[in-house]
Amino acid sequence: MHTLEAVHQALANYMEPPRMQLLAVSTAAGLGGLLVFYLVHRRRVKTIPVGDGWWGAGARPLSEDERIHTFVVETSEREIEDLYKRIDQTRYSQPLEDSRFHYGFNSTYLRKVVSYWRNQFDWKKQVKVLNRYQHFKTKIEGLDVHFVHVRPSRLPEECSARPLMLIHGWPGSFYEFYKILPLLTQPQDGLVFEVICPSIPGYGFSEAPHKQGFNSMDAARIFLKLMERLGFTEFYLQGGDWGSLITTNMAQMKPQLVKGLHLNMFPVTKGGMGMLVSLLVGPYLPFLVGFTREDVRRLFPYFEKNVYEMLRESGYLHIQATKPDTAGCGLNDSPVGLAAYLVEKFSTWTDFENRDLADGGLERKFSLDDLLTNVMIYWTTASIVSSMRFYKENMKENIQKRIDARVGVYVPTGLAAFPHEMLHCPLPWARWKYKNIVSYNYMARGGHFAAFEEPQLLADDIRQFTKKVEKLQ
Numbered sequence: 001m002h003t004l005e006a007v008h009q010a011l012a013n014y015m016e017p018p019r020m021q022l023l024a025v026s027t028a029a030g031l032g033g034l035l036v037f038y039l040v041h042r043r044r045v046k047t048i049p050v051g052d053g054w055w056g057a058g059a060r061p062l063s064e065d066e067r068i069h070t071f072v073v074e075t076s077e078r079e080i081e082d083l084y085k086r087i088d089q090t091r092y093s094q095p096l097e098d099s100r101f102h103y104g105f106n107s108t109y110l111r112k113v114v115s116y117w118r119n120q121f122d123w124k125k126q127v128k129v130l131n132r133y134q135h136f137k138t139k140i141e142g143l144d145v146h147f148v149h150v151r152p153s154r155l156p157e158e159c160s161a162r163p164l165m166l167i168h169g170w171p172g173s174f175y176e177f178y179k180i181l182p183l184l185t186q187p188q189d190g191l192v193f194e195v196i197c198p199s200i201p202g203y204g205f206s207e208a209p210h211k212q213g214f215n216s217m218d219a220a221r222i223f224l225k226l227m228e229r230l231g232f233t234e235f236y237l238q239g240g241d242w243g244s245l246i247t248t249n250m251a252q253m254k255p256q257l258v259k260g261l262h263l264n265m266f267p268v269t270k271g272g273m274g275m276l277v278s279l280l281v282g283p284y285l286p287f288l289v290g291f292t293r294e295d296v297r298r299l300f301p302y303f304e305k306n307v308y309e310m311l312r313e314s315g316y317l318h319i320q321a322t323k324p325d326t327a328g329c330g331l332n333d334s335p336v337g338l339a340a341y342l343v344e345k346f347s348t349w350t351d352f353e354n355r356d357l358a359d360g361g362l363e364r365k366f367s368l369d370d371l372l373t374n375v376m377i378y379w380t381t382a383s384i385v386s387s388m389r390f391y392k393e394n395m396k397e398n399i400q401k402r403i404d405a406r407v408g409v410y411v412p413t414g415l416a417a418f419p420h421e422m423l424h425c426p427l428p429w430a431r432w433k434y435k436n437i438v439s440y441n442y443m444a445r446g447g448h449f450a451a452f453e454e455p456q457l458l459a460d461d462i463r464q465f466t467k468k469v470e471k472l473q
Helices: 002-043 077-088 107-119 123-130 216-229 242-253 273-281 293-299 302-313 315-320 324-333 335-348 352-356 368-381 384-394 427-433 455-472
Strands: 068-071 134-140 143-150 162-167 193-198 235-239 258-263 413-417 437-442
Touching: 077 107, 077 123, 077 335, 107 335, 107 368, 123 368, 134 216, 143 216, 162 216, 162 242, 193 216, 216 242, 235 242, 235 455, 242 258, 258 455, 273 427, 293 302, 315 324, 315 384, 324 335, 324 384, 335 352, 335 368, 335 384, 368 384, 413 455, 427 437, 437 455
Parallel strands: 162 193, 162 235, 235 258, 258 413, 413 437
Antiparallel strands: 068 134, 134 143, 143 193
């Protein structure tokens, strides 16, 4: 018995080292495989689901007409007469003494704007301006989607036009881009763009969704379908306000189609401890958190320049994100009420200091013709309520917990930081969301409505960004 035990023990001693070596090798191989999997997974570009939807009235049909139709903006004597009748019946309130624009649109100056609207503004002439470029409509997910499509008038030899989609926000429209369109579609240094400007569904000439739930990701999917329907396999995107979120979602859904993403608004607030450290250290040792002097100047004191100002300016957001139809009833019925509600944003969002002026500084950056043309797009299409609902649909849940808030953006990105944008986002913060920033520029002047206010500055920044991207590829 002892002899057999001795033999067994000898065999066990003989076999143990190989077993241990095999186990060690297996373990190492397993850990190595996990490491490789982690590295590959980490580098893989994450996307958000594209999904699908149906926003037309009633049930989805078996097929949808995908033809693209020309569209012409029109007006009529009846439409203008109804406008004048409503304007003539307006009841004005008296402003408080020396209130300027601190309480909203000063009604003394409002009388001047409305007088111009009633007696000098020529809507028929502005309709011709709108029709300067070609308009189209096409059915996507049950909605008539409107867009302006501008091709270069000429192409230099060996130069192809880069497709570029520009997306507006609220309270703007496709008309915001009319000043920048000729700048982008004229060749310069061998670079020229073919531009597509859609109207967000529920805004202007794009049909409003008939069902609940239409948010920025649905708009992104529809605009991706639009670009593919137009035959583009790769293209550039540009946006501010809602356009910023929609274009970001487009890049998250199908990054293989997006050559570059350019934004003039890019608030990134989900920074956790990183943001807290930045706010504590930034004013005193900005270089430790990657801030520049310009970041410090724009950010601090943080609560006064950012948090407090946003509280003062975001009342509209709370209304539209909760009960848009209630406030919208009055705006949809009164052209003067609509004008005051919309145009006031072009004062304060251009520069907060405009609140100190009796006329809101509106005619410093804009003409009354431009401002009232934008108002008329909302008025004649009765789209103010549906445009306001976009806030409700995007904020039904915590927007920071949506899937698009948890996924980075990996396409080449260019950021134009305008000094009077409502929230300043330094480059270190932007990198938490946008993982491939190839261009970040502090713009010399301008606010929220970049294309409307400073078309040349924005066009130049889009061009320099595109050149950088083209060199990378």
